[in-house]
Amino acid sequence: MSTEMKPNVYGGDDCNIHEPRWETYAEGDMDSETDHGDIVLDCKTFPAGTIVIIKTPCCPKCDMDVEMCKSTENCDFDWKEWTEDRYG
Secondary structure (H helix, E strand, C coil), X not given: CEEEECCEEEECCCCCEEECXXXXXXXXXXXXXXXXXXXXXXXXXXXXXXXXXXXXXXXXXXXXXXXXXXXXXXXCCCHHHHHHHHHC
């Protein structure tokens, strides 16, 4: 099973707001599910040895993770444009 934060890049009245949402795929399912809520991982539902990995994108320009890239003035990569190209 995997989940990706795939925003609706056409949200809001003017279709220009990025609305966060999770898109979840389960092995064997034909379709994905979209959810705007929290991801809840109850340890009682998983067997011993289950590993949860969270990956965030890295900037193709400065190679820092997205939050570090946005917080520095040394990189001018346009994350809004990247998001719209990828999920629009």
